[in-house]
Amino acid sequence: MLQFDPTQLTERENYKLLIGSIIPRPVAVMTTQDNDILNIAPFSYFNIVSTEPAIVSVAIQRKNGQQKDTARNLLATNEAVIHILDEQNVTDANQTAAQLSPTTSELTVTKFTTTNSEKVSVPALKEARVRFETTLYQHIPITKEDHVTADLFLLEIKQYHINQEIYEDGRINPNKLAAVSRLAGNAYATIGDIFELVRPE
Numbered sequence: 001m002l003q004f005d006p007t008q009l010t011e012r013e014n015y016k017l018l019i020g021s022i023i024p025r026p027v028a029v030m031t032t033q034d035n036d037i038l039n040i041a042p043f044s045y046f047n048i049v050s051t052e053p054a055i056v057s058v059a060i061q062r063k064n065g066q067q068k069d070t071a072r073n074l075l076a077t078n079e080a081v082i083h084i085l086d087e088q089n090v091t092d093a094n095q096t097a098a099q100l101s102p103t104t105s106e107l108t109v110t111k112f113t114t115t116n117s118e119k120v121s122v123p124a125l126k127e128a129r130v131r132f133e134t135t136l137y138q139h140i141p142i143t144k145e146d147h148v149t150a151d152l153f154l155l156e157i158k159q160y161h162i163n164q165e166i167y168e169d170g171r172i173n174p175n176k177l178a179a180v181s182r183l184a185g186n187a188y189a190t191i192g193d194i195f196e197l198v199r200p201e
Contacts, residue, residue, distance in 0.1 A: 011149075016184070019044075024181030024189045027085035028058055029093045031114075032073035033122045038114065039069045040096040040106035040125070042085065044182035054157040055137055056082065061150045069102050071151045078136040079120040080155060083128035087178040087190060092127065119158040129163040129177055 006014050019025075028046035032039045045059035060071045067075075074080055085093055092110040100106060107114070114123040120133045134155035142150040166176040174191055181189045 019182075020184040023183045025183075027093070027180065027182050028056070029083040029085055029089070029096070029125070029128065030058065030070055031081045031083070031122050031124060032070050032079070033077060034069070034073050034102065037103060038105045038107060038123055039073055039102075040093075040110070040112065041068070041070045042093050042097060043070070046082075049154055053137075055154050056132070056134070056157065057152060057154055058082070059142070059150055059152045062148060065147055065149075067151060071153075074136055074153055075139060077122070079122045080134050080136075081117055081120065081122050081124045082132045082134055082155070083125050084130040084177070085180045086129055087180055088129070089125070089127045090180045090188065117159070124161070129166055130172070131161045132157045133159040133161070 004013075004017065009017075025044040026046055027042050027044045029040065029042050043058050043060060045057075045061075047057055049055040049057045060068050062068070062071075070080070083089070083093075089112075092112050095110045096106040098106070098109055100109070106112075111127075113126045115126045117124050117133050120135065122133075124131050124133070132155075134157050136153060137156040138154040140152040140154070141148045142152055162172065166173050168176075174194060179191060183189055
């Protein structure tokens, strides 16, 4: 086995080992708002934290010490809508990763359309088959030495929106959701083969 000490690696070297190893990663396509500007961005440092209360996590890396628009908006409004990446919306979601100014909405480079949320003020994207309206539960700055390198957000789900076509007998059908996950580089993955293993008693 090759061995590496993360403290002896550069940030990019750590990044490549992590995103190449921890696969597949679910992707949160997030909407946040700054005044009238709707920000849309995908994040693959995303997962479940708790079911009671229903909390998910999203980690947003800083660039040259500066917070990304999504992080700034979240801290200013305490609200976001998370949409699950799927085969139908992946192309437009990828477009939202473009480097735009904070005064330009990613709606201008996609075919996404919006709808009002029920419990938060941030609009949602109609094209997602699963979305969560969330509020900020906790913000944890991630530091290295004397500077912040990332922002970890714990977000509490206030409302689920599930497309009725993928919801069967109280469960989400994974084949009909057709979620897309993130790999390394420019690579994505679909669900692929599904198998079951019974847990031991």
